Amino acid sequence: MTTRRVIVGCAHCGSRNRVPGDRLGDRPLCGRCKNPLSMDGQYPPQAVQAVDQTLAREVLQFPGPAALYVYSPGCPYCQRMSPIFEGLAAEYAGRIKFVKIMMEQNPMTASRYGVDSVPALILFRHGKVVHQLKGLLPPDEIRRHIQSIA
Numbered sequence: 669m670t671t672r673r674v675i676v677g678c679a680h681c682g683s684r685n686r687v688p689g690d691r692l693g694d695r696p697l698c699g700r701c702k703n704p705l706s707m708d709g710q711y712p713p714q715a716v717q718a719v720d721q722t723l724a725r726e727v728l729q730f731p732g733p734a735a736l737y738v739y740s741p742g743c744p745y746c747q748r749m750s751p752i753f754e755g756l757a758a759e760y761a762g763r764i765k766f767v768k769i770m771m772e773q774n775p776m777t778a779s780r781y782g783v784d785s786v787p788a789l790i791l792f793r794h795g796k797v798v799h800q801l802k803g804l805l806p807p808d809e810i811r812r813h814i815q816s817i818a
C-alpha cells in the first residue's frame with residue numbers, strides 16, 4: 669500500500685516536513701527542530717465546507733481519517749445533527765478531519781454515495797469509505813463510530 673505524504677509547515681522553525689498520511693494522527697515531530705508539528709491546518713476544530721468540485725481534495729485525496737456529513741439546511745434532523753457534528757470536530761481537532769456538504773446542491777456526491785436522505789455520515793480512511801450512517805443518531809453512537817476511525 670502506498671502512503672500519501674502531506675506537507676506540514678513547522679510553526680517553530682518554519683521548515684516544511686513531509687509526513688506520511690497515516691502518521692498524521694501520531695503527533696509527529698519536526699525533522700529539524702524536533703518540536704511537535706501542529707496539525708491544526710490538517711484537522712481544524714470546525715467542519716470544512718465542501719462542494720462536489722472540492723470533495724476529492726478535501727476528502728478523497730486526504731490521507732488521514734475524515735468524517736463527511738451530508739445535510740440540508742432546512743432539514744429539522746440536520747438542524748439537530750449539525751451542532752453535534754461541529755462539537756465532535758472541536759473534540760477531535762488534530763486527529764480527524766470533519767467535512768460537511770449540502771445534499772441538494774451537490775448531486776454528484778449524493779449519488780456517488782447513494783445518499784437519498786439526510787442527515788448522512790460517511791467515514792473515510794485514506795479516502796476510502798469505512799462506514800456509512802443514516803439518519804439522526806444519538807450523540808454517543810455518532811461519537812463511537814467517529815472514534816473508530818481516529
Ligand SMILES: [Zn+2]
Pocket residue numbers: 678679680681682683698699700701702703
Ligand atoms: Zn521545526
